[in-house]
Amino acid sequence: MIEGILVEGLVYSLMVLGVFITFRILNFPDLTVDGSFPLGAAIMAVMITQGASLWFGLAISFLGGLVAGMVTALIHNKLKVPNLLAGILTMTMLWSINIRVLGNRANLPLLRQTTILTHVRAMATDVMSSVVAVLIFFLAVTLIAKFLVDLFFRTDLGLTMGAMGNNEQMVIATGANPETLKLIGVGLSNALVALSGAFVAQYQGFADVNLGQGIIIAGLASVMIGEFLIRSNRIWILTARAVLGSILYRGIMYLGRYYGYYVNLTPNDLKLITGLLIIVSLVITQMRTSKPKALLVLPGAGGEEAPPAGAARAAATGKGAL
Amino acid sequence: MIRLESITKxxxxxxxxxxxxLRNVSLHVREGDFITVIGSNGAGKSTLLNLVSGTFMPTAGKVFVNDIEVTRHPEYKRARYIGRIFQDPLLGTASNMSLEDNMMITYRKGFxxxxxxxxxxxxxxxxERLTHLEMxxxxxxxxxxxxLSGGQRQALTLLMMVLSEPELILLDEHTAALDPKNAQMVLDLTMRFVNEYRLTTVMVTHNMPHAIQYGNRLLMMDKGEIILDVDGEEKRSLTVDKLVRKFHEIRHRTFESDEVLLSEVE
Incomplete structure (x- = not known):
């Protein structure tokens, strides 16, 4: 049970990192995710059944997500469509595209196909149980992805992107085009999401066009759960808590699935629970920060305002934080 | 350096x-100029800055920088040689990022x-640079x-802007949101940087004594027009009284602005 939760949390954590980038760093609520997640899964499944190299499949899934995100950013940039609507447009169009990718059907099973997990399990025979091997594999994948995301947000490009969600005027003042930054940011975010989809397809053994339904809300809930754990303005902690949030969220969902029947819950109620989880998170955040904040416009790069120690010092010197 | 040719907005x-x-406004900002701009609310001061910075595109007229036409260049492109500070101290920095991140972001211009x-x-x-702020x-x-406090943030914004080595700086009432003590501190710092780095400056202010005290050239605006443009000896000999009288001579009405009149008392 615990291994299952951990693996699921890790597989989906790439998607959560993507959602974290758009919602928290760019302040660009991006709904493309519901389409780019199954897109990654569909591309990967087709690549596997066609016998392509697994690494090539992952790369193409990544690229597919990148393009999907860039389409959303372009619609938003060039047609001045609000970002939410731009995301919904791409997401809707992707539903049809995903069915095309899957070869005009809604799902593609991967039973008896060689996936990355087949290799992982083969390598682990005689050394450890296949469950542990899969867990270690996804832990490694997640850590590498997290490390690369951390590294990216330490570069000049990444730092500038960090300022985007917080203060677009400042980004303009540095002579950088906010449209270019959104293009790169939303693109990379969806590339991560698609990569997550590609892994989920292999883990679950099928790709389905409806795999992405509600994935954005799951991602957002994970991000918000993570934010309860630690307060910080360091990027490596912010990404770490996104991963932890993903695992915790899967844990909560697992509890709902397996013990929910005691209180008459069915798996169909999980979306309701996810939604309520987000609402509760928002309420608690608002009570904690004491000053009311609009829905989903919570602070950008840092995730939240002052860390408690800093706030205390600011108060002590008589200079309140702005 | 910067030339506005019959701009209407x-x-x-x-x-x-x-x-x-703005009505048919022409202006030539020369290299090394420190221009103060004064006028009542709605006179077009901020619009003037917004047209120089590229935030707005003019309805008619042209903008030149070093004799190259930039009328249609977007704001982010012009920001590579124009530094700007707003009245709101929050607009110059990203509050959820550390000081060093903020300074790194603005240190170099462009993509x-x-x-x-x-x-x-x-x-x-x-x-080392921050020690010069003595905060x-x-x-x-x-x-x-x-x-940081509003004053500290505005001082930091100033420093960050100066480090990016702009050719022209636009100050849009950048001390108006601060308390008098901090306002004076930021203003002193501005003067220090302007002299140290020989920055060409356009400063919009509501404060008449400041407009007279600082800079080598003064513009007075009213209803979208530049009604007075003085520099040199004439600028140096200006007083608030003279300025109010001049306004009356030109416009045949009394100079009215609560904020400007209040700032005379200060």
Whole structure:
């Protein structure tokens, strides 16, 4: 049970990192995710059944997500469509595209196909149980992805992107085009999401066009759960808590699935629970920060305002934080 | 250096809210100029700055920078040689990021690739620069900018702008949101930087004595027009009384603005 939760949390954590980038760093609520997640899964499944190299499949899934995100950013940039609507447009169009990718059907099973997990399990025979091997594999994948995301947000490009969600005027003042930054940011975010989809397809053994339904809300809930754990303005902690949030969220969902029947819950109620989880998170955040904040416009790069120690010092010197 | 040629700016043309913010305005900002701009609310001061910076595109007229036409260049392109400070201290920095991150972002202009420049050498350089502000900020490189006071933030914004080496700086009432003590501090710092780095400056202010005291040239605006443009000896001999009288001579009405009159009392 615990291994299952951990693996699921890790597989989906790439998607959560993507959602974290758009919602928290760019302040660009991006709904493309519901389409780019199954897109990654569909591309990967087709690549596997066609016998392509697994690494090539992952790369193409990544690229597919990148393009999907860039389409959303372009619609938003060039047609001045609000970002939410731009995301919904791409997401809707992707539903049809995903069915095309899957070869005009809604799902593609991967039973008896060689996936990355087949290799992982083969390598682990005689050394450890296949469950542990899969867990270690996804832990490694997640850590590498997290490390690369951390590294990216330490570069000049990444730092500038960090300022985007917080203060677009400042980004303009540095002579950088906010449209270019959104293009790169939303693109990379969806590339991560698609990569997550590609892994989920292999883990679950099928790709389905409806795999992405509600994935954005799951991602957002994970991000918000993570934010309860630690307060910080360091990027490596912010990404770490996104991963932890993903695992915790899967844990909560697992509890709902397996013990929910005691209180008459069915798996169909999980979306309701996810939604309520987000609402509760928002309420608690608002009570904690004491000053009311609009829905989903919570602070950008840092995730939240002052860390408690800093706030205390600011108060002590008589200079309140702005 | 910067030339505005018969600029007209109309907001919401063809609607009931049609509003002509600038009427046929021409202005030549020479290299090394320190221009103060004064005028009552709605005179077009901020619109003038917005047209120079590229935030708005003019309805008619042309903008030249070093004799190159930039009328249609977007704001982010012009920002590569124009530095700007707003009245709101929050607009110059990202509050959820650390001081060092903020300074790194604005240090170089233009699109920056995935390269890591923030190393200990840069941190040392930022620290050294921050000591000149004499606010103890050099020990707070890792703190979020959101923890600083308005005055500290505006001083930091000034420093960050200066380090990016702009050719022209636009100050849009950049001390108006601060308390008198901090306002004076930021103003002193501005003067220090302007002299140290020989910056060409356009400063919009509501404060008449300041407009007279600072700079080598003064513009007075009213209803979208530059009605007075004085420099040299004439500027040096100006007083508030003379300025109010001049306004009356030109416009044949009394100079009225609560804020301007209040600032005379200060």
């Amino acid at each position: 109309v907001f919401n043309p063809g609607t009931v809210n049609e509003n002509t913010a 920056k690739g995935p390269r890591i420049s923030l190393n200990n050498r840069m941190r040392g350089f930022f620290q 103890g900020l050099e020990d707070r490189l890792k703190d979020n900018v959101g923890l």
